[in-house]
Amino acid sequence: MEELRKNLHNDTDSKSTNEEEKLEYLEFLKKKIEYHLVLEKYKNLCYSSLGKEYLDSLHPYNVDAQQELSYVAELCDFVRANGYPPADAFIDVRHILQKVADGLLVDGEEFLLLLRFLLGVKSLREMFKNQRLLVLQNSVVNLVLKIGNYDEIIERIKQVIDENGKIKDSASLLLKNIRNEYAETLREIRKRVERFISQHQHLLQEATYTIKNDRYVLPIKANERGKLKGIVHGSSSSGSTLYFEPEELIPLNDKLRILTEEEAKEVARILRELTSKVFDRLQSLLGDIEVLKRLDGLFAKARYVIEKGAQIIIPGGNYLKLSKAKHPLIPEDKVVPIDIELPTDKLGIVITGPNTGGKTVSLKTIALSIILARSGFPVLAGESSRIPNYDVYVDIGDSQNILENLSTFSGHIVNIVRALKLADENSIVLIDELGSGTDPYEGSAIALGIIEELIARRIKFIVTTHLTPVKLYSMSHDKLITASMEFDPETLSPKYRILMNIPGASHAFEIAQKYGLDESILQRAKEHLDEEHVRIDELIKSLNRHISELEERKRELENTLREYQRQKREFEEKYKLLKIKKMEEFDKELREVYKDIQKAKRDLQITLQSKNTESEQLIKKRLKEIEGEVKHIEEVQEKLEKVFYETALSDEEKNIGVGDYVKLIDGTAVGKVIDIKGSKVIVDFNGIKLEVKPEKLKRVATKNIVTSASSQTKPEITNEKRIATKVYSSPLMKNEIDVRGMTVEEAIEKLDEFIDQLLMSDFTTGYIIHGKGTGKLATGIWNYLRHDKRIKNYRFGRPDEGGVGVTVIEI
Template structure:
């Protein structure tokens, strides 16, 4: 019974959602997302989403992961997103599909293959990325792809060598056709006087000659028709009849064999129909997800995970307003507040504000990115609205009556997990009574703890919101000098109506305005003037605040760019150090060879020369150690944060290249004394990493790997020029890399990618130490940003 009631409730919410979508122009907003879809598949998927049928966290996680993927790997081709469902319907119905349909299927299945491979070979997503498990559901259709390519040519025609019989039929057909044409050409050469034209033609699928009507008796054969003027008779010569018969028989045999081949090819698709249909559902979703990714990247949208009841829109833009004209909206309804009362003059943007709030919440809860800042917060609240003119001629409702009907419906459905949006609350009737009704509605919402945002012109409602500790007052910014709206929201300040100023601007005579002022209550005038004064001050402060925020954004951007450049410089420096290290190794090897020659020489006068060479080697070794230390220092600063590098007495630490945990007990000079379970060691701080509670627990629980002796086995030739060694120990990784390089040397690849991740840097350091001594390697470096950055080492053989 409870499940039934829940189902009825969801159905009623979905039904009401359709009403809301119409009121806030949601279909037009959705079109801005559908524009980025590859095909109708993605459009259908986006249309199907609503807050009650989508796992929003999973959906937005997919979008976030695909954004990272696209920024490195680029967008996939559109081939996998071709809508082949009409063709599959023919297959399912037992109909024979033609060559052009097979070309579409081939393009579609090849697109799936390319898509699978692009995700398989990517270097940005880790193996735990949820979107990888999603894409991995796509099937392998190599058998069908190869079968179609072997049978259908680029024009959609069945190839001659699709079968032995078809090739035999077509060869015989071509030979017969050559014989027919040869005989007809000879006949034309010897009977020019009886022919209307010196050529042959085809009538009723048979080769015939155009004979003059008055000469028809001179040629034996079958008449196949007359020209429209009656001057030409089309005759099939008697000696050509058997050959035409043979051509017809061969054409029928060809058609029969082609049908057999296509039926066999169709059956291969039929056998995989269930998998293909399943994949189309995956591709439908993937198309929609990539459309959202394009929206994020091209429109600078944000991925906001909905949670709680805290509403905050930062620099939110309505999707239907042109980017050059839209004014970003900032509005906030904290969790401990119940409602916002927004005031201000007409045409100030209050309705657009409500629509922006509504469409942002519905979009986010349906799994869409939105045009807003990253600091925005979207609540998990159901939306109920009364926005726009609710007048209805058919239902005989006035504007006021229409508003009341909508509000009553919202109050019937809303609960403490809802957000009610009401435009121009209390309007459309006498202002005095309208104010009373508006206050009654607000008090009802407050009593039932229903969140709300309302707009109004009514002064009593402004005053009520200013005095209530659970309500927030806001207004639409207005320029009193130009008498024009600025469309920005000013929080915690009521708005003046500016009715007199606006009336004067649009030509209402001063005499009428003076008479009108006499009818204003003195208290009302004072309140309006106070509000105008506050508005002006707040407007100036908001302008200054926006300037400071822009300065902060510029600073943050510059800081981020600087950090990225600095990191690249450090990586470059590390590579320079490593190059220097390799040169030192070469010098040491040369010195050792020279020393061996000296020792073996019979002309060695004394040990002096040997000592000299040893001294040179010792100097090179010392230089080697210095360079190694520089590399380790740069690696340490690159992968270890400032917080992890700040070591104090009492901190839990581990060695930069180790996992054992110890505690800093004191400092001696420039070294820290670390207690590793009773064993105290003096270590330089730059060799240590401070460990947080979470990492400490993970390291403590991590199982040890017993050392085992392994034998190298050369496997099959490489199909991919990359190897993933993340999660391995240095020893395990080195062994795998040795095998990988052996296979790389025997393959057509000249470059290889070793994916080791960033982590602590220990694995990367160990791998580089190993590569340094490997003479098979011509050069190696960290990956560029599009290759995985410092998480990947690129080797050249």
């Protein structure tokens, strides 16, 4: 047992040490890839220091990246639909709460700032609480709605503090009385001062008063002091003026001082009481600030997605794929996106190519993308990107260290040794210029040894190199991928893109020639190259040239495809809007027709009541006109239902053939299509054959069994019956009604009661949530609203109100 305890203790110590090493290495890694500079890009989008602190705290070992990025995705949808929350919700008031915790008095201006914060928090809660389109189990909604309700504190601060941070007279009855008495005393003092000035103007240096030691005094001539009774409170620097308090002002000044002290005591008492109310909710406030700290950081990430075009990529698996990945520190107009892919069946990538081709930036982009995603940040990459949940170890940049007496080569080796010590199968090692800084022959051997060690331990890696033996090794190994940095042979300039499965040439001679090295020197240099090396290099250059041309063509095709997809989305949106407009035009036409019918009915009534009309010919004519109008309404109604049908159902649901199972779009019974005759479909509903128009049917995947009880048609409810059986419920708490899943008759019955309640409430606008579905329910509701004189106006909801799934009414 003792041995077991020792082993457990050793395992715990080992685990703790390993975590400490990883955290220590993480700080080294962040410096190497300039993570802190990148983090500033996200922090600049925070509302306050709260969010910045939260973002600072995140790293791969203390965050659930999947949950964090899911929150960010939800907030992106929220912001696109509703905009950003109020900034006041994220004011940092922790210094005020610290005063409360320390038992110190919070002053009026601080309470004013606290009020702004609490009102902002309330608005934030209301924004989420009122979102009909958000699912209730949405985790961000739950996170926000856990924030406390501070209405009691808000109301008390409003009662006590004015807009300038001063205590209101109405804060307490005693304070009001004190201030009233103070104002009355002050008026009496000024009244007596004016009387004194008028009576003793010849004794005064100036016909005015001043305040000394919080007392009202008058400036009299020094040589006139003996003529007056009172107290001298000082003199001017020349001594010619004395600041004199007449005897008659002494009791009033004393009273002012007493009232001032009483006011200060009462103000302090009121502030203490208010501070006490905050203290009672202190723990709740501190807990909510931690939630707000996180929300501020999450909104900053959402803003980064929306404004920077970043993608939310949840890390996982063993597949690394970066599509259109950008380095966050390179300006948008200069950055060149990279594409790189390391599948699960491969272990490493060897990238070759000339200097200044972008290899180092590419490695930093890869490292940043992985660390950011694992820390719960969106990254600048394409939607198809995949990021593994790997630890990252690097040797990037110049590793020369004068203080530690390390050469460039030694510095590289120190970094690689450290990476090999910590890395395992759940890691990726990124090495820049592997084997450089020493003799190329020996450097190649060391580089190959390191690569073989990584392969043997099944550690994923990406390395860059100039060394030909490493290129040849990677080309012949089935677990490695050879890649290169794209280079323009015409301009002899890099394109900063990665070409997968293609080795790269160094282009050393071409670059040397471009920058002025003498041709004779280059010719002598070429004589030192063996024929095999020259042949391989020329082959690689030719291959690079062809691949570069293909890549350029590929990019052109991708741009064309993106433009096509953009236009397709634009046309689909316009088509959708045109359908909605068409529905509204049909509805307008119906309303006009109904007006004509009403007019016709009135004319008919007048005709019937007319004593001068003995012939029935005119009556028959009017009836015929009305019948024509009704027929017209039915035609327009049919058009409207057809447009709803075309808009709501998918092509698969509308594509009906013989043998398919279908159901009526406003019913539940399922039948089988046995024949199609012209514009009619013959459907067998369990032995009952019906002829139905196609737009009345919806194709279903399987035959569902529906009980006869559920398929019975409910009797129509007339307006008279509905009025007679109406029961008024409690006062309307919210101005919306959800009728999804109801039949038209059920919905209208509920809607009629809802409109009555709306009329008796303070609301002037109501929201009817009927969903998109087949459009039958929405059509029935619009038919009903069209005849209801209580309704001033109605329309489809805007996108932020639910679109065509919601009808907005005005009463």
